[in-house]
Amino acid sequence: MAAATVLATLPALAQRDFSKVEIKTTRLSDTVYMLEGAGGNIGVSAGEDTVFMVDDQYAPLTPKIIEAVAKFTPKPVQFVLNTHWHGDHTGGNESMGKAGAIVVAHENVRRRMSAEQFDSFWKSKTAASPKAALPVVTFTASMSFHVNGEEIRVVHVPRAHTDGDAIVHFPKSDVVHMGDVAWNGIYPFIDYSAGGSVTGTIAACDQVLGMVTDKTRIIPGHGPLATRADLQAYRDMLATVSGRVRQAIAAGKSDEEIGKMELSKEFDAKWGVRFLRGEQFTTMLATGMRQSGN
Numbered sequence: 001m002a003a004a005t006v007l008a009t010l011p012a013l014a015q016r017d018f019s020k021v022e023i024k025t026t027r028l029s030d031t032v033y034m035l036e037g038a039g040g041n042i043g044v045s046a047g048e049d050t051v052f053m054v055d056d057q058y059a060p061l062t063p064k065i066i067e068a069v070a071k072f073t074p075k076p077v078q079f080v081l082n083t084h085w086h087g088d089h090t091g092g093n094e095s096m097g098k099a100g101a102i103v104v105a106h107e108n109v110r111r112r113m114s115a116e117q118f119d120s121f122w123k124s125k126t127a128a129s130p131k132a133a134l135p136v137v138t139f140t141a142s143m144s145f146h147v148n149g150e151e152i153r154v155v156h157v158p159r160a161h162t163d164g165d166a167i168v169h170f171p172k173s174d175v176v177h178m179g180d181v182a183w184n185g186i187y188p189f190i191d192y193s194a195g196g197s198v199t200g201t202i203a204a205c206d207q208v209l210g211m212v213t214d215k216t217r218i219i220p221g222h223g224p225l226a227t228r229a230d231l232q233a234y235r236d237m238l239a240t241v242s243g244r245v246r247q248a249i250a251a252g253k254s255d256e257e258i259g260k261m262e263l264s265k266e267f268d269a270k271w272g273v274r275f276l277r278g279e280q281f282t283t284m285l286a287t288g289m290r291q292s293g294n
């Protein structure tokens with residue numbers, strides 16, 4: 001998701017009173033866990049070598065997150081991998097760094113966090129992050145962490161939710177963390193202002209669908225733990241709705257008109273309740289697709 005100003009208006013996804021947030025831990029394999037609190041879902045690998053974390057939600061939650069991790073390992077968090085730059089996934093970077101973690105991300109995550117960002121969909125600015133919150137290790141295409149009995153593969157997927165997304169594959173544990181490239185049961189925000197696109201999001205979903213089985217556990221950026229079937233349903237919803245939006249653009253409709261055409265009607269009851277409504281989702285796609293061609 002995007003800026004704090006926006007989150008403040010979205011109680012379902014952003015509880016601003018962090019004192020009431022509880023961290024729920026779900027064990028997915030011998031070494032991999034999913035942590036849910038407020039903000040993007042967290043993945044953790046904890047085992048014989050170290051603790052590797054994917055995303056860190058918001059700074060005020062860092063003590064609770066560290067406490068939740070301490071329930072299944074005595075080791076400190078050594079690495080935090082950011083799936084993308086948004087504050088509900090990177091807000092804990094500075095405090096996790098102070099606690100000793102090394103923050104790792106795609107180079108575009110560091111680039112976007114280093115300067116003020118403006119989002120044209122939300123009409124909101126996000127200030128540059130302090131140096132202490134920036135990733136200190138960056139990569140471009142892919143990288144691996146050889147820890148806890150498996151090669152954890154971090155792969156950049158271009159122009160998906162943003163221009164700096166990473167998906168994280170834990171092959172032995174049979175878990176994939178997709179960051180905000182995948183949302184389970186919630187229409188996604190696609191950050192066109194930060195180089196995202198629905199075309200790239202669909203391509204990234206296809207890439208993951210090609211490497212997982214029905215047994216694989218998929219951690220989405222938002223929403224409950226997902227299966228391959230859930231990811232397939234998400235991908236198909238995106239393809240159907242964006243295809244209709246593309247046709248409407250070709251037919252000369254304005255973004256506002258497209259928003260009123262109910263192009264996502266049969267999906268709204270499932271996907272359009274917790275965050276973006278169908279009209280907002282289709283308007284977002286129309287504006288972004290028209291401007292970017294993707």
Ligand SMILES: [Zn+2]
Nearest residue numbers: 001002086180
């Ligand atoms: Zn996001």
